[in-house]
Amino acid sequence: MSREPNHRLAALMAEAGVSNKGLARRVRDVAQRHGADVRTSHVAVQRWLQGGGIQPQTAAFAAEALSDKLRRKLTLSDLGFLNAPPEPSMSSTGYDASLPEALALLDGIAQLTSQDGMADASLLPESEVHSAVFAWLVSRPDDLVSNPAATRQVGMRDVAAMRTVAGTFSKLDFLYGGGHGHTALRYYFQHEVIPLLKGSFSLKVGKALFGVAAENLQVLGWTAYDRGHHQVANRYLLSTLRLAQAADDRMLGARVLANLSHQANYLGMAPRSMQLARASVEGGKGGSTPRGMALFLAHEARALSTAQDYKGAARAMNEAEKFFQRADTADDPEWISYMEEAELVGEFCHCFRDLKRGAEAVRFAKRAVALTDPKYARTLGFVRMVLAQGQLLNGEPEEAATTATRAVEAAGPLQSARFLRYVETFQHEISPYAGNPVVQEFNERVQAAVTRTHDE
Structure with missing residues (x-):
């Protein structure tokens, strides 16, 4: 993409x-006259x-808008748009058949923010x-x-640097929430990774390069999700899936589908969440x-619990536990190091909370709180709140309020729309x-x- x-x-x-705002408004007005839904912003x-x-x-709407204002016919060439590559549209996931097409759109996708006409509480169309998911499931390596x-020669030192950045921002996300570091990571991805x-x-370098680029973009997508910017996060994650395909990294691709399932489940879209989780497992x-x-099956259990399918959720939790018992029998990539016993137990306490089984929710939540390392501050905040919800399900409002108060106090500088919800x-x-006092x-x-957060 020309800069x-x-x-x-x-x-x-x-x-x-x-x-900028004036032209954006005129473009929207012209689009409306033509019966099109264009959400151009400044x-x-x-x-x-x-x-x-x-x-x-x-581009055609912009040319018409400026033509109307200047009272003369303007072409796309007059506006400098004749050779401009396409930007990601509201109707395009960016998951293209060819890698060159995907890369051509990637820069534009990396620039997307919640201000680009994307409703924060919605996701991309299910179809x-x-x-994109089906294309990944049946795909072959690029x-x-x-x-x-190209004048830039890429080597394994570049890959190592990118992996360090991904790990650093992932730790920042766990400790302080998606509100910290998202903008900086987006800038890094645009200007260094792409x-x-x-x-x-x-x-050899290419496979490693695309894999670690996918890791960085996955963190970017996750932080957007944690901030509550759901449609932007959807686009980031689907582009991550495309990079994982290029790297021939099936485990990372499955992790992206699990993330998409997690997001859909958070928004109460149980059928969509279940389909994505099963695609992740398969x-x-x-x-x-x-x-x-174990991680992928835990997300399937979460989706089934939201759907009130106790039998299915219990089956998925049992399978996840069996896989986790063999967790140390293989070498794992660094990005899944957080998937410890505390994480698995934390997922299970969410399942029992959603199934309205208070006793099990409290039992697993207490264990999750005890096991979770403080460096995973957001996760600790989540499981403490689930513990409070479990106590409330058990008819213990004072204990629940006390637990929730501790969770809020311990959250401190956590910038997470999810924790707030x-x-x-x-x-x-x-x-x-x-x-009650x-x-x-x-x-x-x-x-x-x-x-205090608003004042800061």
Whole structure:
């Protein structure tokens, strides 16, 4: 993708006297006249001015908008759009048949933010996601041919550096939430990772390069999800799946599907979550370690629990436990090092909470709290809140409020929309006991924490 500034567009906007927001509004108005749903924002206009891509239909609407304002006919060439590569559209997952096409869209996808007209509480259309998942399930490895004209020679030291970055931001995410580091990682991916993917490399380096690029993009997608930017996260994760395919890393691809299942489950989309989790399990077979299979099955158990399928959830939990018992029999990639006993038990306590089995939820949550390393602060916050919910299910509102208060106090600088929703959900569940002094204290602590976060 060309990064040369679009001087033609800038000159026409100056002549017309329109700002980025003004042009975005005019493009939306023109699209509406044509019966199209285009959600162009000032962020997208800025990207065009910087030489980023644009969808052909959107380019035509922009030309018509400026033509109306300047009272003369303008072409796409006049706007500097004639040779512009396409940007990811609202109807495109970016999971393309060929690797060159996927790379052509990757830069635009990496620039996406929640301001790009994507509703935070929604996901991509189910048909689009299923199409990408099916393509991955039946895919074969790409022929990784480097760019012979590239001036950048990529080696294993570059790969090692990228792996260190992925690990660093993953640790930051666990400790402080997706709100910390997401913007910095997005900048790194755009300006460091993508240029390397377009460099010159051997086949051995290429497989490692695309694999570690997928690891970085997976963290970027996960942090977007944790911030509550769901549709953006969907796009990041599907692009991660495409990079994992290029690297011929089935275990990493299955992990991406498990993440997508986790996100759908969080949003209450149990059928979608179950399908993605089962695709993760089936797609991971034969190419994953026992620890990886335990993770994928745990996510299937979570989806089945949300669907109130106790028998199915129990079966998936049992299978996950059997795989985990063999976890140390194989060498695992670094990215799955967090999948320890605490993580597995934490997933199970979520299952029992969703199945409304309070006694089991409390038993597994207490063990998860005891086992979880403080460096996984967000996970610890989650399981503490699940413990509180389990205690509430058992008819112990004061114990539940006390536990939840500790969770909120310990969360400290955690910037996680997901943790905040755990707290808000619990507030709703315990509202019948709002007159209890312990519950009142909990609500006051929550309000103080929210106010402190906003002040910061």
